[in-house]
Amino acid sequence: MMPPGASRLLPLTVSDVRQFVYCPRIPYFRLGLRLLHRFVTSAMREGQAEHARTEALEERRSLRAYGLTDGERHFDVALHSEGLALGGRLDMAIVRAGEVVPVEFKNSREGLGLNHKYQLTAYAMLAEERFERPARRAFVYFIPLKRAQQVEITPAMRGYTRRVLGAIRDAVAQERMPAGTRALNRCRVCEFLPYCNDRW
Ligand code: SF4
Secondary structure, eight states: OOOOOOOOOOOOOOHHHHHHOOOTHHHHHHHTTTOOOEEEEOOEEEEEEEEHHHHHTTTTTTTTGGGOSSEEEEEEEEOOOOTTTEEEEEEEEEEEESSEEEEEOOOOOOOOOOHEEEEEEEHHHHHHHTTTTTOOOEEEETTTEEEEEEEOOHHHHHHHHHHHHHHHHHHHHHHHHOOOOOHHHHHHOOOGGOOOOOOO
């Protein structure tokens, strides 16, 4: 028997949302087929170290990079929503009187993809619940560029994020492998390529 208040939904993470938008098969492989790939390359280790350095610097930096003059910064924030059965760790939340602003640090010079925008949307939905105030916008801070980019969190993006959660859960429950991404260049560098026999 489930404990009172426990969700009947498959628990998901914000990374599942980001990965689904990149390629719908990736969360299915992890959750449906339980293929756990956790290769930590030297590039990833360097990225993690840079992440930690940015966090340390961020504590001393002003909020000017975000165009803000006030706000309380919270780092490495554990977020969870019982209703959405969704969780994740946010790099930074800026809590202001009338809003909470999620911030993700990105160790890349590449522009934002749709997957990152929906990752931010999922964080925004969780941060609203945690801090009990609206999240109408979020930022990505590009570490190498020392620059922040704002992303507006729209009702349509929230709706799509909820549909992504439903699509991941449906695929796992029905044991149905989703169609892969149409961006075939992603397959060439994907660790799951050996499991996608329509991509060889
Ligand atoms: S190989 Fe291509 S289709 Fe298969 S999981 Fe990776 S990105 Fe998706």
